[in-house]
Amino acid sequence: MPKDTRDVAEVNTDPVEAATGKTAVLYRMALPDHLCPSGQKARWLLERQGYEVDDRLFRTRAEVDAFKAKHGVQTTPQVWIEGERVGGYTDLREKLTDWGPKATTYRPVLYLFAVAALTAVALSIGFLGAITWQTLGWFISVSMILLGMQKLRDVESFSTMFLNYDLLARRWVPYAYVYPFIETAAGILMTGMILTWLSAPAALFIATIGAVSVFKAVYIDKRELKCACVGGNSNVPLGFVSLTENLMMMGMAIVMLWLAV
Structure with missing residues (x-):
């Protein structure tokens, strides 16, 4: 355990006065049956940002309840920086980094495409001994599988967002619910290069x-x-x-149909 970690019972200094310069005050739970993960992440983030952490641990539920009542907060951990209370881990993350809970980002889809590309390369080298045109096909089909799985995690939420712009779904709502299954199944069949007569038209339809x-x-x-x-x-x-995702899917479906003729 870090040497600057103390039990709350051992501390009587005001966090406002203690949180000066590059010293941050962190209150977090370390109960016998619960070590708060957000508290651990808050400490790690503070240290990464160059702060010395005055780490104050709650050892009992009574200490947690007393702290919440005293400071008028609903949750822990709680962090003080430069004499002011920042809040919990998400508040701290928003303050010290460029992260925002509602900020737009391409990271999820970029990570997904990176995994698909590496998988395609691994399949090509492992089964074909080299990177070929089939690598591109596998990249697209594996991407379809991964994208489909993301949608299948919560079909209800996906369908709500999908209905904002998809032309067919807005006319026929059930399409928003079956789309993830079609995309995933077509990706699996196209990866295995089987049942092309079924997978390629399905992919071409939804992609178009x-x-x-x-x-x-x-x-x-x-x-x-x-x-x-x-x-x-x-x-x-x-x-x-x-748009690029759909165009790639269309291109692969057309090529597969052409080769099957």
């Missing part, structure tokens, strides 16, 4: 509708929306990435 829907919403109607591509409740903006 998706591309037209995204283009209309973003480039014609000029709407600023969140993309449902990585599931509901994401902060990925609808736009170029979403």
